[in-house]
Amino acid sequence: MSPDDYCAAKVKASASSFAVAFRFLDAPRRQALNALYAFCREVDDVVDECHEPAVARAKLDWWHSEIESLDRGQPSHPVSRALASAREHFALPLEQLAEIIDGMRMDLDQERYPNFAQLQLYCHRVAGVVGLLSAEIFGYRDRQTLKYAHALGIAFQLTNIIRDVGEDARRGRIYLPQDELAAFGVAEADILAARHTPKFKALMAFQARRAREHYARAFALLPALDRKPQRPGLVMAVIYQTLLDEIEKDGFLVLDRRTFLPPARKAWLALKTWLAA
Incomplete structure (x- = not known):
């Protein structure tokens, strides 16, 4: 091979x-x-x-x-x-x-994050940097596109964190900032035991709003002349935003299940976005 x-x-x-x-x-x-x-x-x-x-x-x-x-x-x-x-x-x-x-x-070194500022470094490294590398491959003429790509990578990671709360907890990791758990009155024990409480739902709605803010910020940064070469990222963004919508419609039941989009729906969203961009 x-x-x-x-x-x-x-x-x-x-x-x-x-x-x-x-x-x-x-x-x-x-x-x-x-x-x-x-x-x-x-x-x-x-x-x-x-x-x-x-x-x-x-x-x-x-x-x-x-x-x-x-x-x-x-x-x-x-x-x-x-x-x-x-x-x-x-x-x-x-x-x-x-x-x-x-x-x-x-x-390997950190299973909890005290606040969002510290989580941002993790998101930058595992997703923002991937966005920067992807932008180099897609192509661009305006260097502001790199700011867009980085912001979009962060938005993807925030969506992943929301989708994977339960799966990550079973690995012993909680990426939701500790100060935000405290602010919403969510106990770690509830997450680890997969208890979907009203307080947990409110916390996750807050996380979803933050993710959407990052998508909006990314789109605002994308220069018009680089929209076509950056279409693959826009395709992924539509799919990820649709996934986020579905998670919210399901009431953020992410502790004991994983929400996903059927392949046919992803393919339709991809084609529609590619042709429109």
């Missing part, structure tokens, strides 16, 4: 909303996005699937060294070899790839 085939298989297996947007891209951009997504999946899986923290740290250290090998032109992993090919066409800063790894390492 070639490095590109390895990455494409990673994307396909994930059934991610991102994969829907990749279909509209030309071959070089699709290859680069597949490589970037596969890289994110590899380092994220280290944290989620490795039950020994010391082993997970060692694996993330290895990925840091692999980024250095990529810089020297000697990558060994299929994903980093695919990234090397992508970097022949697009400016993908290696320090940003390393920053994604640092974001994943935060999951």
Whole structure:
């Protein structure tokens, strides 16, 4: 299996909303996005699937060294070899790839966030930086587009946090800021025990409003001349916003289930958005 085939298989297996947007891209951009997504999946899986923290740290250290090998032109992993090919066409800063790894390492060091200001660093590393790298692949002429891409990445991560509250809690992690739990009177014990209380619903409605504010902020930052090249991000945004709407319609029942959109609906949203952008 070639490095590109390895990455494409990673994307396909994930059934991610991102994969829907990749279909509209030309071959070089699709290859680069597949490589970037596969890289994110590899380092994220280290944290989620490795039950020994010391082993997970060692694996993330290895990925840091692999980024250095990529810089020297000697990558060994299929994903980093695919990234090397992508970097022949697009400016993908290696320090940003390393920053994604640092974001994943935060999951080994920190299971709670006292406030949103501290959570923002995590969101920046695991999602905002991915937005910046994606923008390089999609293409832009106005550097303000990078501010849009970063803000959109944060909005995606905030949506993920809302969707995955229960799943993350079963891994021992709560990304909802501690001061906001206290303000809404939500006990950690309720989250860990998957109790959907009225107070929890109010807390999640607050989180959803914040996520929507970040989407609005991102769209306001996108220059008109870069709207077409950035269409894949707009496709993903519509899908993610629709997912957020569905979660809210369901009453934020996210502690013991995972809301998802059927593939056909995602495909329709993607096509409609792509043609309209």
